Structure formats: C-alpha cells, structure tokens
Amino acid sequence: MIEIDDPADPRLDDFRDLSTADRRPDRPGGRGLVIAEGVVVVERLLASPFPVRGFLGVRRRIEALGDLPAPAYVASADVMAEVVGFHLNRGVLAAADRAVQPSAFDIASTARTLAVLEGVGDHENLGSIFRNAAALGVDGVLLGPGCSDPLYRRSVRVSMGHVLRVPFAPLDPWPGGLDVLRSRGFRVVALTPREGSVGLADAGLRGSRVAVLLGSEGPGLTEEAITSADVAVRIPMAPGVDSLNVATAAAVVFYAIT
Amino acid sequence: MIEIDDPADPRLDDFRDLSTADRRPDRPGGRGLVIAEGVVVVERLLASPFPVRGFLGVRRRIEALGDLPAPAYVASADVMAEVVGFHLNRGVLAAADRAVQPSAFDIASTARTLAVLEGVGDHENLGSIFRNAAALGVDGVLLGPGCSDPLYRRSVRVSMGHVLRVPFAPLDPWPGGLDVLRSRGFRVVALTPREGSVGLADAGLRGSRVAVLLGSEGPGLTEEAITSADVAVRIPMAPGVDSLNVATAAAVVFYAIT
Structure with missing residues (x-):
C-alpha cells in the first residue's frame, strides 16, 4: 500500500484521464486498459483472467479488498479526482491489461x-x-x-x-x-x-x-x-x-x- | 401556432426551469406539471387522460404533431434552452396537469x-x-x-x-x-x-x-x-x-x- 499525495506522480499514470484511457489503443488517447470501478467490480476483476496492473483508492476501500496482487496506491478523494479527471463516487479503481480472449x-x-x-x-x-x-x-x-x-x-x-x-x-x-x-x-x-x-x-x-x-x-x-x-x-x-x-x-x- | 422570440415571455412559464417544475406542489419549486419530451412521448400524452396545457417546440417538431388541443409555442432551440434551463436534445415539449387517478x-x-x-x-x-x-x-x-x-x-x-x-x-x-x-x-x-x-x-x-x-x-x-x-x-x-x-x-x- 503506497500513499500518494501528488496527483502528478507517474505511478498513477494508468488512472490518468480515465475518460479516454479505456479506449482501445487504435483510438485517440486510447491505451486499451480495462478499468474496474468500485469494490464489487474490482473483486470481479480479481476473480477474472485479466492481469491487474494496479489499484487506486481511498484507504478504507483499499483496505477492504485485503491482499492484493499488484501495487495499491492510496490517495485522497481530491487527488483521485484530479488524476482521473472527474469526481468519482466509487472510492476505488483497478486497472488491468486486456486478457487474450478465446475465439x-x-x-x-x-x-x-x-x-x-x-x-x-x-x-x-x-x-x-x-x-x-x-x-x-x-x-x-x-x-x-x-x-x-x-x-x-x-x-x-x-x-x-x-x-x-x-x-x-x-x-x-x-x-x-x-x-x-x-x-x-x-x-x-x-x-x-x-x-x-x-x-x-x-x-x-x-x-x-x-x-x-x-x-x-x-x-x-x-x-x-x-x-x-x-x-x-x-x-x-x-x-x-x-x-x-x-x-x-x-x-x-x-x-x-x- | 404562436412564434415566440423572447425567453422571458410569460406564456412560456409552464416550461420555465423544468428541472424543478415537475416536482409535486408540496416540494420546493414544484408545480406538479407533467412534462412530456419528444414526439413519441408527446403523442402518448395526447392519447392519455392528462389535460394538456400547451406545447413548446421548434417549428418542425410542432408541425409534425398536426392539430393540437392547446396553444403551441414555436421557438428556436436557443430560446427553448434558455426557458427550460438546459439544452434539450428533443425538439418538443408538452405540459399537462395531473389527471385524477383511480384508487x-x-x-x-x-x-x-x-x-x-x-x-x-x-x-x-x-x-x-x-x-x-x-x-x-x-x-x-x-x-x-x-x-x-x-x-x-x-x-x-x-x-x-x-x-x-x-x-x-x-x-x-x-x-x-x-x-x-x-x-x-x-x-x-x-x-x-x-x-x-x-x-x-x-x-x-x-x-x-x-x-x-x-x-x-x-x-x-x-x-x-x-x-x-x-x-x-x-x-x-x-x-x-x-x-x-x-x-x-x-x-x-x-x-x-x-
């Protein structure tokens, strides 16, 4: 669990400007990341084959998730809003790579x-x-x-x-x-x-x-x-x-x- | 069909500040009006027992409705937006009183x-x-x-x-x-x-x-x-x-x- 106060911290880049980050890499600004929002969806991501890259959340939500397989960044709601580009009403996010899907x-x-x-x-x-x-x-x-x-x-x-x-x-x-x-x-x-x-x-x-x-x-x-x-x-x-x-x-x- | 250019025209008061007008009269700002948005819903209102008080729309949409049982005010999209308080993406509105409902x-x-x-x-x-x-x-x-x-x-x-x-x-x-x-x-x-x-x-x-x-x-x-x-x-x-x-x-x- 890593506390971050600076919204410009490059370790948060996976969560930066979320309104474009989830676009496929062939679209403008798209990085093809899979973003899970909120505890329920993050838990479903953890149970999926999608490889998680990291988590960003307020302390309470990150702690509720228990042991995590990737870096978990703890920030205030204000820092989170500044990073993602809008106010989030769910206190935790995870970013994952796309998994290889069956045909x-x-x-x-x-x-x-x-x-x-x-x-x-x-x-x-x-x-x-x-x-x-x-x-x-x-x-x-x-x-x-x-x-x-x-x-x-x-x-x-x-x-x-x-x-x-x-x-x-x-x-x-x-x-x-x-x-x-x-x-x-x-x-x-x-x-x-x-x-x-x-x-x-x-x-x-x-x-x-x-x-x-x-x-x-x-x-x-x-x-x-x-x-x-x-x-x-x-x-x-x-x-x-x-x-x-x-x-x-x-x-x-x-x-x-x- | 009555053309209106002035957003302050009192004949448009039924459509003013729509984000509160639909509240029940016992709520702050509520006038208890029933507001129908878009041609399909306005047509359904016309087929209902709710007594229509008036219509507000761009010319094309008002004309598409045919003969109407209450005053129809024609305005530009900009005037409409100023009256209702936000941008509408449907070009016509109707306001009605609440009908007496069965028990x-x-x-x-x-x-x-x-x-x-x-x-x-x-x-x-x-x-x-x-x-x-x-x-x-x-x-x-x-x-x-x-x-x-x-x-x-x-x-x-x-x-x-x-x-x-x-x-x-x-x-x-x-x-x-x-x-x-x-x-x-x-x-x-x-x-x-x-x-x-x-x-x-x-x-x-x-x-x-x-x-x-x-x-x-x-x-x-x-x-x-x-x-x-x-x-x-x-x-x-x-x-x-x-x-x-x-x-x-x-x-x-x-x-x-x-």
Missing part, C-alpha cells in the same frame, strides 16, 4: 446458450446485456458488426463487472459465422417484433443449443441477419407499445430459453 | 396482473418498470412506501410515456392493502432471491390474478412485505451473480405470468 468458435464449442449482437453500439445496453447474460446462464456473447467494445469503462461498470466473466469475441465473417454456429449444433434465433415471427414460448427453444441474435434498440436486426437465422421469434407485446429496451428483451429471452 | 382498489377491480412496488425510489428504474409493464400486459402499478413520483419528468421520459397510460395509485395502508388485494382474488407474489423462494416457473402463476411485489434494487423487499405475500418466488440465477436490475427482473416476471 468465437472456441466459445461456441463448449457453450449451450449464446447471445449474438448486431449493431449494439450503446455502452449501457451492452453492459446490461452482459449483466443479464451472466445472471441468466448465457455462456458467451458474440459480437457482430456495429457493436461497441465491451471493455469500455462504462460497459464494465453497467455490467457490474460481468464483461470480465462472460467470454466474448467478434463473430467473423458476418453473417457467415452464423452458419458455422449452426453447423456446430446451434439453432440460430433472431429476436424481432416483425410480423410472421413466432411467439417466444411457442418456438420450442428450451433444451436446444441456442444462439440468440439481438439487434440495436432503434432499427433492430438487419434483414440479412434475420434471413440468416433458423427462426424469427418475438416477445408477445401489448398493442401500441413499440418495444422493450434491448437489454430487457435479452433478459426475457435468456430467461425463456435457459 | 388502488379501483385499479384492482378490473386488473388481472398488477405490479406492487416498495421502495423503488430511482426514477429511471421506476420509468423502466412502467415501460415494461405496458409492453408485457400488466394492468396497473400500485405504489407502496418509499416509491418516487412516476410523473417526475425523468420517469415520464424513461417510461417512453407509459406512466401516462398504465394506471397507478398509492397502496395504502401498507402492507394491509395487500390483504385487500388478496380478498379480491389476487395471489400476492413477492419477488426475492432469498433462500426458500420458489423458482418462477414452478410457482404456477400463469392463469391466476397476480400482484407481483417488487423491491428496490439494493435492499430488496422488506421482511414485512415478504411475509405479507402468499408466495415468495425467485428468478433462477447463475451462482455468483448478485441480481438483475429491478426493472429487468420485473420484465422477466411480467413475461412469465402474462
């Missing part, structure tokens, strides 16, 4: 239920989908085109750290990768409110290996994705209601099939 | 499925619960102690206007009102992850009149609420996962019982 087909080889996302660009929806996947027993998340980076700080936080726990990978090629899933025994199911889709409870999905295709909140799945699926299902909805939030819809489907 | 027992007399909330103080969760209730065929929302006001602006927005459509009322006395629901033929079901609760799919809820008790995100339902229910149910969850967001859990339960 989509590695994930599929052992999974029973997969979520496959297309165009889910909103970091909160993405994080919520991981949280719901973890809670409801989904084994992995595959990312089609147009999805954000699940390791972006806000997704990590909204997921309650479950992006560090539920394996994910890009699904490439698109939509051809769906055929590969099918050849491995998955039923590929598109969730869409369009006419002709089958009610979720009537699609006979329990007991199958299922890959659920979920689109972005506004436009939903592309025509290409829907026609690549084995079946289109919908959540029966009251007339005059547009739709559920995509993460909420995902939770309903995950519940119904797992 | 809890009026709502219960015709409902088949009810949500009963205890301690849901977060406006976003509250709004999301109404959105999910509307989508999944829940007939009303009853508010136990500790709930926020569903007509607070942020709840209206997050609900996509469904707080204007799904009837709600305080349930009083608490928890004695639950006995009244029971005497009217409802099974009172507490959602709680605690040990001993029955898996949602095993509780035999389909086909019954059900009142689902939902607690706040952190602490969940009180002991008092749980013991007042006929049965405690849980959503089966993967080990090591704390919980779903309360609005998401609500959606899963609504789906499972409606």
Whole structure:
C-alpha cells in the first residue's frame, strides 16, 4: 500500500484521464486498459483472467479488498479526482491489461446458450446485456458488426463487472459465422417484433443449443441477419407499445430459453 | 401556432426551469406539471387522460404533431434552452396537469396482473418498470412506501410515456392493502432471491390474478412485505451473480405470468 499525495506522480499514470484511457489503443488517447470501478467490480476483476496492473483508492476501500496482487496506491478523494479527471463516487479503481480472449468458435464449442449482437453500439445496453447474460446462464456473447467494445469503462461498470466473466469475441465473417454456429449444433434465433415471427414460448427453444441474435434498440436486426437465422421469434407485446429496451428483451429471452 | 422570440415571455412559464417544475406542489419549486419530451412521448400524452396545457417546440417538431388541443409555442432551440434551463436534445415539449387517478382498489377491480412496488425510489428504474409493464400486459402499478413520483419528468421520459397510460395509485395502508388485494382474488407474489423462494416457473402463476411485489434494487423487499405475500418466488440465477436490475427482473416476471 503506497500513499500518494501528488496527483502528478507517474505511478498513477494508468488512472490518468480515465475518460479516454479505456479506449482501445487504435483510438485517440486510447491505451486499451480495462478499468474496474468500485469494490464489487474490482473483486470481479480479481476473480477474472485479466492481469491487474494496479489499484487506486481511498484507504478504507483499499483496505477492504485485503491482499492484493499488484501495487495499491492510496490517495485522497481530491487527488483521485484530479488524476482521473472527474469526481468519482466509487472510492476505488483497478486497472488491468486486456486478457487474450478465446475465439468465437472456441466459445461456441463448449457453450449451450449464446447471445449474438448486431449493431449494439450503446455502452449501457451492452453492459446490461452482459449483466443479464451472466445472471441468466448465457455462456458467451458474440459480437457482430456495429457493436461497441465491451471493455469500455462504462460497459464494465453497467455490467457490474460481468464483461470480465462472460467470454466474448467478434463473430467473423458476418453473417457467415452464423452458419458455422449452426453447423456446430446451434439453432440460430433472431429476436424481432416483425410480423410472421413466432411467439417466444411457442418456438420450442428450451433444451436446444441456442444462439440468440439481438439487434440495436432503434432499427433492430438487419434483414440479412434475420434471413440468416433458423427462426424469427418475438416477445408477445401489448398493442401500441413499440418495444422493450434491448437489454430487457435479452433478459426475457435468456430467461425463456435457459 | 404562436412564434415566440423572447425567453422571458410569460406564456412560456409552464416550461420555465423544468428541472424543478415537475416536482409535486408540496416540494420546493414544484408545480406538479407533467412534462412530456419528444414526439413519441408527446403523442402518448395526447392519447392519455392528462389535460394538456400547451406545447413548446421548434417549428418542425410542432408541425409534425398536426392539430393540437392547446396553444403551441414555436421557438428556436436557443430560446427553448434558455426557458427550460438546459439544452434539450428533443425538439418538443408538452405540459399537462395531473389527471385524477383511480384508487388502488379501483385499479384492482378490473386488473388481472398488477405490479406492487416498495421502495423503488430511482426514477429511471421506476420509468423502466412502467415501460415494461405496458409492453408485457400488466394492468396497473400500485405504489407502496418509499416509491418516487412516476410523473417526475425523468420517469415520464424513461417510461417512453407509459406512466401516462398504465394506471397507478398509492397502496395504502401498507402492507394491509395487500390483504385487500388478496380478498379480491389476487395471489400476492413477492419477488426475492432469498433462500426458500420458489423458482418462477414452478410457482404456477400463469392463469391466476397476480400482484407481483417488487423491491428496490439494493435492499430488496422488506421482511414485512415478504411475509405479507402468499408466495415468495425467485428468478433462477447463475451462482455468483448478485441480481438483475429491478426493472429487468420485473420484465422477466411480467413475461412469465402474462
């Protein structure tokens, strides 16, 4: 445990200007670090394969974490705010490197239920989908085109750290990768409110290996994705209601099939 | 359609300082107005029993609404921002008075499925619960102690206007009102992850009149609420996962019982 009073101390560089540090290295200012905020998410990081580089927190929060595998810097809330660039209302942070992730087909080889996302660009929806996947027993998340980076700080936080726990990978090629899933025994199911889709409870999905295709909140799945699926299902909805939030819809489907 | 250039024009007073105007009249600065933001929510307001007092928007958005039952003030985005006190990214607003709401027992007399909330103080969760209730065929929302006001602006927005459509009322006395629901033929079901609760799919809820008790995100339902229910149910969850967001859990339960 190392006390630091000077916000310019270079040992805190992993935590400097957090609003860009979590960007992937190919983006401006991005260093590709994985940032965990708050005790619950930091503990989930510690239980994950992501290699932790260090911790920064107020004394009370750092002490609550017990023995730590990397340097733990203790600072005041004011010093922390100056380093990270904004006021944090959680008193502890950890920074980690990205772990090597399995490929989509590695994930599929052992999974029973997969979520496959297309165009889910909103970091909160993405994080919520991981949280719901973890809670409801989904084994992995595959990312089609147009999805954000699940390791972006806000997704990590909204997921309650479950992006560090539920394996994910890009699904490439698109939509051809769906055929590969099918050849491995998955039923590929598109969730869409369009006419002709089958009610979720009537699609006979329990007991199958299922890959659920979920689109972005506004436009939903592309025509290409829907026609690549084995079946289109919908959540029966009251007339005059547009739709559920995509993460909420995902939770309903995950519940119904797992 | 009335063009207004002067942000101080008293005809815009319903839209002035929106971050307090939506508070109930018993709160500081509160005028108890119901504020709808954006075309979709304004249209839902127009279809509701809430009496509209007026509209404020940029020309394009006001025109898109067609014939309107109250004065429509057209202003620039800058004038709008000055009136409401912050930058709006939706180009139209409507203000309405609160409608007389039915009582809890009026709502219960015709409902088949009810949500009963205890301690849901977060406006976003509250709004999301109404959105999910509307989508999944829940007939009303009853508010136990500790709930926020569903007509607070942020709840209206997050609900996509469904707080204007799904009837709600305080349930009083608490928890004695639950006995009244029971005497009217409802099974009172507490959602709680605690040990001993029955898996949602095993509780035999389909086909019954059900009142689902939902607690706040952190602490969940009180002991008092749980013991007042006929049965405690849980959503089966993967080990090591704390919980779903309360609005998401609500959606899963609504789906499972409606």
